[in-house]
Every structure is written in structure tokens, then in C-alpha cells.
Amino acid sequence: MQNIKAPRESDSPVTSSSSTTRNMNKKKYLEQFKFPFCDESSKYEIVAKIGQGTFGEVFKARVRNTNNKKFVAMKKVSMINANEGFPITALREIKLLQQLKHENVVNLIEICQTKATLRNKYRSSLYLVFEFCEHDLAGLLSNVNVQFSLGEIKKVMKQLINGLFYIHVNNILHRDLKPANVLVAKNELLKLADFGLARAFKVAKSGQANKYTNRVVTLWYRPPELLLGNRNYGPPVDMWSADCIMAEMWTRSPIMKGSTEQQQLVEISQLCGSCTPDVWPGVESLELYNKMALPKGHKRIIKERLQRYIKDPYGCDLLDKLLQLDPAKRLDADTALNHDFFWTDPMPCELANMLAQHSQGMFEYLIPSRRPEHLQHPHRVAAAQLKPTQLTQYSGYQDRVY
Numbered sequence: 001m002q003n004i005k006a007p008r009e010s011d012s013p014v015t016s017s018s019s020t021t022r023n024m025n026k027k028k029y030l031e032q033f034k035f036p037f038c039d040e041s042s043k044y045e046i047v048a049k050i051g052q053g054t055f056g057e058v059f060k061a062r063v064r065n066t067n068n069k070k071f072v073a074m075k076k077v078s079m080i081n082a083n084e085g086f087p088i089t090a091l092r093e094i095k096l097l098q099q100l101k102h103e104n105v106v107n108l109i110e111i112c113q114t115k116a117t118l119r120n121k122y123r124s125s126l127y128l129v130f131e132f133c134e135h136d137l138a139g140l141l142s143n144v145n146v147q148f149s150l151g152e153i154k155k156v157m158k159q160l161i162n163g164l165f166y167i168h169v170n171n172i173l174h175r176d177l178k179p180a181n182v183l184v185a186k187n188e189l190l191k192l193a194d195f196g197l198a199r200a201f202k203v204a205k206s207g208q209a210n211k212y213t214n215r216v217v218t219l220w221y222r223p224p225e226l227l228l229g230n231r232n233y234g235p236p237v238d239m240w241s242a243d244c245i246m247a248e249m250w251t252r253s254p255i256m257k258g259s260t261e262q263q264q265l266v267e268i269s270q271l272c273g274s275c276t277p278d279v280w281p282g283v284e285s286l287e288l289y290n291k292m293a294l295p296k297g298h299k300r301i302i303k304e305r306l307q308r309y310i311k312d313p314y315g316c317d318l319l320d321k322l323l324q325l326d327p328a329k330r331l332d333a334d335t336a337l338n339h340d341f342f343w344t345d346p347m348p349c350e351l352a353n354m355l356a357q358h359s360q361g362m363f364e365y366l367i368p369s370r371r372p373e374h375l376q377h378p379h380r381v382a383a384a385q386l387k388p389t390q391l392t393q394y395s396g397y398q399d400r401v402y
Contacts, residue, residue, distance in 0.1 A: 038110075039112050041113060041125070042114070043064060045062055047071070049365070051075075051363060051365045053194070055077070055089050055090065056077050057078075058074070058076075060072075060132065061073070072132050073130040074129055075130065089196040089197065093128070102163065102166045104160070105163055106192065107131045107191075108129070109130060112129055133191055135358075135362045136180050136181070136184065137183075137184060137190075137245070138364035139364055141179055141248060142252075145357075146354070149354075150312055150315075151346040151347060153249045155348040155349055156184075156249065156351070157242075157246050161336050162333075163192040164333045167192070168235040168332070171201055171202065173198060175237065176197040177241035181193050188351040219264055220254040222241075224268050225237070227264060227288070227292075228286040228287070228289055229288035235332060236330040239332065240330065242336075243318075246318070247306060250315075255306075265294060269298045270295070271305060272300055272324075273299055275294055279300075283325075302320050317339075318339045318341040321336075321339075
């Protein structure tokens, strides 16, 4: 007798019908669902796109249907890997900014979401809504018509380091400090922004080293300890970046512009001297010290090279003390704020007169020449300078270990 196979469950018309019904009910539920603590983004009207990075787009927007002309900045959370859930970088940024309240740290106003509809395939988008600042420092430095006096440079740097002092005291590392992430509002306040790579840190106890990822900080502002594979680091990584920004206030261009991690180490060595145990005790124990072709015999020439840009001797001295190869010798934010640079004439002065001359907003996003493709994604910079046989050992941990 010939065997007759029973119809598979998927072939059953009843099952197919119930599945369709469930999908319709799910879509109806998503369309009608309201997040109790999250307004719809439609309350804002997007005016212009002002930024884009690895972790999302940023828009200038204003509240609809009101006489209030106050603008906000809306950062759309990138959901490229939606199957992996909500991005950890966005979660961390939300959590940290809810804790940090300071005049030199950007203020997170609220979180909004788009309504799930057929048009967006029933996938709601999330926006972080921030106070709006008219410029970022990269945009200002790229405009030849914007000229900073020495007093104004002191004002900018004092606010920047003051913001770092606040987050470091609260055990937070920024880990992506660069001019594009330093906002300047028309009320003269400077704000640290983009905490997507930030994290809380703890002082490592004896025998219990931290294991943070070293794939952070945009290449031109990345300190040598991260380039050499150090995963047990702290506030000095932000202070190195801050000093690179300080030098740029005079040079108007990044002072070390390597295209790879290897080349960036060469740039650092040529300016700050070679990375040797004599000037940096313990550097030989870092993971990549013997795997990178480190330049030898270079002398430290920071003051000599920058003196033609920086005529203020106190400014040169502060730069020299912050651009220390050994992170243990680098000034912390508190010591830097007490440096003579900020307490000698001309004293830090207001930015109102300079900003009043420029009504048009200036942002790095609008200046493509400042956004080299290989610098936009610090997590994706490959260890191209290593030999193929070394890559496996170098990649022995996942970038998710923050």
C-alpha cells in the first residue's frame, strides 16, 4: 500500500490564515502603541542636516506649531545592526548624559521616536534631542574669516578643560575628543558633545588591570598609549586629545595627521621624541611595542616647531606638558586649569564680539576637506601596518569589550 504523507503544518490553510492574522494584529499593535515616556519626533520640524558620524545623523530642528523659535539638535540613532538590538553606544550616551549636568557638557533634553508605520516597515527610529549650539570648533577653525585672539583662545581652552575636569571627577572618559565634538553656542558657552564612545572608568587596583578597548579616539587625536595597544588607561587619553585641539587653535590644522596607526606613531615620534623606556618607563610592556616599527633617535621638538605659531611662552609650556608621551607625566585637568597660561595677561576674554561677526552656523559636516574617510570610524581602523601573521594575535579580543 502506497504511503500517503500528511500535509506539513506550513501547508495547512488554517495555519497560514492564523499566521497572517497574527502579523496583521502585530502591525496594528505597533501602529497604535505609544511609548509612555517618549514623545513622537513629529513634534519637531527638521530644518537642516548639520552632522553625520558612525553612530547617527544630526539635524537642526524646531518645535512645530508654537511661537517658540528655539532650535534643538536631533541625533538620529543609527540602527544598521537592528537585529543585535539597541546600540550600546547610544545606551551609554543616554545613561551618561542623564547623569552629567554642567555648563560645559551638552544637555540632553529628551528622547523621541518616530511612529511605526508601513512606510518605515514598522521599525521606529529614535532621536536624542539636545540643546542647539550654533557652531562646532572644527567649523570655526576651518573658516579663514574667524580669527581668535590670545584671550579668546584661553577662553575656549579653559572651558574645554573645565568640562573635562567635571567628567573626569565623575569618573567618565570621553574617548573621542576632537574639534567636531566641541560645540560653541552663541551665548559663548563651549560644550563637550558626542558621548557615543564615552564610558565610566575606575582606578585600577594592584593586580586588577582594566581591559578597555583601545580602538577609540579619532586617529589624529589618539594618544600613543592607545596606538601601542594599552587597554588599562584613564583621563590622560582625553588630555592628549585636548592638547592636540589647543595646538590647532593656532595652527588651524591638526598637528599630527597620520593616515594609519603606524604613520601616526611616526608623526608623534617626530614631534614628541621616540617612544623609549628612558622617557616612558614601562612602554616596552605594551602589547604592540615590539610589533610596530617604532622610529628611533628622534628628539623632542614641540616648542621649537610650534614657536612660530604660538608666541605666548606659557602657551608653549602648557602644550609641552600635556603632550607627554608617558601618560603618567601628562598634566591632569585640575593642574592644567591652574597653569600660568590661564592666569597671565591677556586674561581669558569673552567670545561675544568674535561670534557676533558670524551669523551663519559653522559645522565640520559642511566642510568635507576636514573629514577624511579613514578617520570617520575609529573602531574600523584596521591594523594594516602589521604583518598578516601578526593579525590573529593582535585581534585576540573583540571590540565590544569597552
